[in-house]
Amino acid sequence: MNRENKNNVKIINKNKINLKLNNIVKMVKRNKNMAKLQAGYLFPEINKRKKEFLQRNPDAKIISLGIGDTTEPLTPHITKALSDAAARLGTDEGYSGYGDEQGLTELREKIASKIYNSKVSGEEVFVSDGAKPDIGRLQLLFGDDAAIALQDPAYPVYIDSSVMLGKTGNYNNKNQFDNIIYMPCTPENDFFPDLEKIGKADIIFFCSPNNPTGAAATKEQLQQLVDYAKKNSSIIIFDAAYSEYINDENLPKTIFEIEGAKEVAIEVNSFSKPIGFTGVRLGWTVVPNELKFDDGSLVREDWNRIMTTIFNGASNISQKGALAALDDKGLQEMRETVSYYLENAKIIRTALQELGYDTYGGDNSPYIWTRIKGMKSWEAFDNMLNKANIVTTPGIGFGQSGEGFLRFSSFGHRKDIEEAVKRLKLHLK
Ligand SMILES: *Cc1c(COP(=O)(O)O)cnc(C)c1O
Numbered sequence: 001m002n003r004e005n006k007n008n009v010k011i012i013n014k015n016k017i018n019l020k021l022n023n024i025v026k027m028v029k030r031n032k033n034m035a036k037l038q039a040g041y042l043f044p045e046i047n048k049r050k051k052e053f054l055q056r057n058p059d060a061k062i063i064s065l066g067i068g069d070t071t072e073p074l075t076p077h078i079t080k081a082l083s084d085a086a087a088r089l090g091t092d093e094g095y096s097g098y099g100d101e102q103g104l105t106e107l108r109e110k111i112a113s114k115i116y117n118s119k120v121s122g123e124e125v126f127v128s129d130g131a132k133p134d135i136g137r138l139q140l141l142f143g144d145d146a147a148i149a150l151q152d153p154a155y156p157v158y159i160d161s162s163v164m165l166g167k168t169g170n171y172n173n174k175n176q177f178d179n180i181i182y183m184p185c186t187p188e189n190d191f192f193p194d195l196e197k198i199g200k201a202d203i204i205f206f207c208s209p210n211n212p213t214g215a216a217a218t219k220e221q222l223q224q225l226v227d228y229a230k231k232n233s234s235i236i237i238f239d240a241a242y243s244e245y246i247n248d249e250n251l252p253k254t255i256f257e258i259e260g261a262k263e264v265a266i267e268v269n270s271f272s273k274p275i276g277f278t279g280v281r282l283g284w285t286v287v288p289n290e291l292k293f294d295d296g297s298l299v300r301e302d303w304n305r306i307m308t309t310i311f312n313g314a315s316n317i318s319q320k321g322a323l324a325a326l327d328d329k330g331l332q333e334m335r336e337t338v339s340y341y342l343e344n345a346k347i348i349r350t351a352l353q354e355l356g357y358d359t360y361g362g363d364n365s366p367y368i369w370t371r372i373k374g375m376k377s378w379e380a381f382d383n384m385l386n387k388a389n390i391v392t393t394p395g396i397g398f399g400q401s402g403e404g405f406l407r408f409s410s411f412g413h414r415k416d417i418e419e420a421v422k423r424l425k426l427h428l429k
Contacts, residue, residue: 214361
């Protein structure tokens, strides 16, 4: 070893020692809110049980009715718009870089007119990369002292994003977070909370049609929610990701069909579930001009500030796809896609009912919420897996009030749905 190399070795060793010392002396502190989160328990546990089952039964053909992801290919008109948009980006005339953070004006206006029947304006629509990231960013609008209420059971993003931003206490021995208002939604209360009992909530997350219960709130129920928010100066964050699954003309497809909602509600929505954009990514949030904070400032202006700061606009290709989805042809394709999954839902629901299970949802939503009498959720999950080789989602994974239920998803190929139903009838009688 020559001298230079020897010196290098020395320097390297010295650096190693310094690194070690640094490790001991000042490692970065973990965000204490992250430490409060409960381990992402549900889906890893499902996969673990599935894997163990396959080890014991290597030839079993498992069918998953557990997923919340779309399975059918994009439809022709929408696919063409995406590929045309990509091709244009490869030309001198067609190339574009950053767009407006709020989205293409044409798309904002088209969402306002086609989805909201012009009950909201394009200016109030903020296009994004999806409803879930918007839910996370919406948390930035409110202080960490805001009292948060959510449905129990619920889509896990509302609670976990609240925890991450320090809006909850610790996880308690009731398997819930302190300082959160849980609103049980069960068959006993028609999946609508008793708002008299919840005290004062500042922010209310509400999802309809609901994931996981499949319940779609009526006009009267949503009117109660809006009236509560007005009386208590609360803000509703309304998740309408499944609004296109509403068949029943009497059910509201958006919170803005409700009298007074523009003064108290924000709505998030997405093209993920109605046209299979779960991978393409395109959603939006409506923040009405009428919605104000206690100091009189517009919530919409703060939302604009947040989006222009930490979001740089949705993909220009996705936005062209979304524009096509709102054409007459695109809307027709959207209805066909939704009908396909709703037909799946009907097949599953009918089979479960014939077997004597109490089922909810599945008529205006892709999810069927099923009570398995005499079993806890995980027991029912194992039973379904062992007997019929079908994977479902245990209701307890969505909250304490989900105990004893399973969620069946209708996202799947028809032949798999039909096979699953055959097995249910054969093995679960
Ligand atoms: C799937 C789903 C979404 C959609 O989120 P994206 O980020 O737009 O894909 C939002 N809310 C609920 C309740 C969902 O189930």
